[in-house]
Amino acid sequence: MQASPFLDSAQWQQHLFRGQWVAAAQGATVLEPATGRPLTQVGLASPDDVSASVELAIAAQAAWVAMPPRERADIFRRAAGLFHQHFDELARMVARETGGVLFKGEHEVREAITLCHLAAGMPLQAQGQLLPSTPGRLSIARRAPLGVIGVISPFNFPLILTLRTVAPALAAGNAVVVKPDLRTPVSGGFMLARIFEQAGLPAGLLHVLPGGAETGEALVTAPGVPMIAFTGSPAVGRRIGELAGRHLKKLSLELGGANALVILEDADLDVAASHAAWGAWLHQGQICMAANRILVHASLEEGLLQRLADKARHLPVGDGASGQVALGPMIDERQLQRVHALVQESVAAGAQLVAGGRYEQLFYQPTVLGGVRPGMRVFEEEIFGPVASVIRFDNDEDAIALANRHAGGLAAGVLSPSVGRAMAVAARLRQGMVHVNDQTVNDECVNPFGGPGIAGNGASVGGPADWEEYTQWRWTTIRQQAMPYPF
Known part of the structure; x- marks a missing residue:
């Protein structure tokens, strides 16, 4: 029985x-x-x-x-x-x-x-x-x-x-x-x-x-x-x-808020791409700590976009409860259409659609946008969808300024084998939680969790x-x- x-x-x-x-x-x-x-x-x-x-x-x-x-x-x-x-x-x-x-x-x-x-x-x-x-x-x-x-x-x-x-x-x-x-x-x-x-x-x-x-x-x-x-x-x-x-x-x-993953020029590109993909696409990006903005040094930009695009094209999307896919559906039609509008308007403003940007029913494909700049909606707003927005920077000061250009940040990550340098960058980020050599989606229950501004x-x-x-x-x-x- x-x-x-x-x-x-x-x-x-x-x-x-x-x-x-x-x-x-x-x-x-x-x-x-x-x-x-x-x-x-x-x-x-x-x-x-x-x-x-x-x-x-x-x-x-x-x-x-x-x-x-x-x-x-x-x-x-x-x-x-x-x-x-x-x-x-x-x-x-x-x-x-x-x-x-x-x-x-x-x-x-x-x-x-x-x-x-x-x-x-x-x-x-x-x-x-x-x-x-x-x-x-x-x-x-x-x-x-x-x-x-x-x-x-x-x-x-x-x-x-x-x-x-x-x-x-x-x-x-x-x-x-x-x-x-x-x-x-x-x-x-x-x-x-x-x-x-x-x-x-x-x-x-x-x-x-x-x-x-x-x-x-x-x-x-x-x-x-x-x-x-x-x-x-x-x-x-x-x-x-x-x-x-x-x-x-x-x-x-x-x-939630504007979360930034900063990839310095000495970071391992393959590792950085895996961090960026996980931070941006986990649970279809519907996470308050998701890596909304992926800041990468200009020398690594092309390689990161290629790696993210390859991951986006191969990650299976479908019924999450089946145990056979990496990404499931958006929660509802309203949320899906909001994400799609963010992507379309940012592309119209000059962003490059490298991968994704499509959907079927509530299943939105993991998406990669290159050439993202301040002023675009995917830069200014929390996306809450499976969109990796890649923003280039030329030096550490530029990266810090871009990462801090927000009305409130919950989480940030900095990737570099030069731990002292990464910690120096991390110390200047206006976020409630900062992770050195890790992506933004982290919570261990025993840590204070919160952030300033719209976070x-x-x-x-x-x-x-x-x-x-x-x-x-x-x-x-x-x-x-x-x-x-x-x-």
Whole structure:
């Protein structure tokens, strides 16, 4: 007898998760990008659903903070075990729902296991400091949870980019309300609901409410939600920033940005081409750290373009969940057409189409553009598609100036066997994360993750940044007895 799947779609069909599965007034169909066929159906949350969830979350959070830290830690260990136990099923769902290749789905689940283990350690860590004070008074600064964290998560790496807030926010003593992207509500929400429900998380601490813009705005403006964590586009991030600022909320924005891979003239061309291809095309370029701009010394430009074009022509594109291809489909038609418009307009402005620039259904061919210059859309904007934009430079100063010509950068890489020289270049790049002798797509969960300008609002998440992000300092002083004052 075949065991029933862990991800039973009957639970979330026309339902929401508010610590338990509740019926929704409306539903939505989720399409599989690779086939265009319905993958599942989910409930749609209204602003009223948001209000109800926030009230439940506030009530549950008080008891959660009072739970002994070892008991809270055990829940995250059990969650990690469930991710491991159901690894293949979960990875395949992530691949199918996001249009990713199978190893991308597997990567998300592996990182989810790590995030749960990291969260398990947080309740047992020191959470304050003893401060100097006057004799007879004990002065303590400790980390206190904010209360309820609102999470609005994206479609590209929905499991990781939702859990990277959900896990540490819960571990720090908060409750969480998640509004996943409607294109990936299972990987970005209901999968976590199933995991934490089975792991024994007390009801009411985690809510999953798929919905449209009005649902997101209701979460951002809800009086009982003191912090919003958002990962997505700069345009939506600005709107959320305006709303959150008006309501005096703490805000964590991660919006991608202009990422640069700098290839100095002494770099190995074959190695550099592999770094550039991986950084630009992994998961169809739909990664906030993708190498949007590949800066190469003029002496290596022709050789790099040839190598990238050869890779582009031979990398297989198709249904990622099949395990037989390197690139899958774009998430939807709107995203595909935006990428195609960026390519066409840049070619019209003088860029050279060396390879790709074509698509069939949602499958966009890996694309190589040469002769890219400032002012072209592929130089100025985050592409979020499988496009390698190659920009030449003549010297290190030129490379630094081009790399820093952006409104905000998340990640950068510098390739050169001259490590001291590469580090000198890296030190002058205005990016949140810089990698010497590596490409731009790097994250190890334990590192602070964030960047300036349109990369976000300067906030960082991950590792040592999590305590800062999901708690606030609370000062407490204690005297043995109250003393009179002069008045």
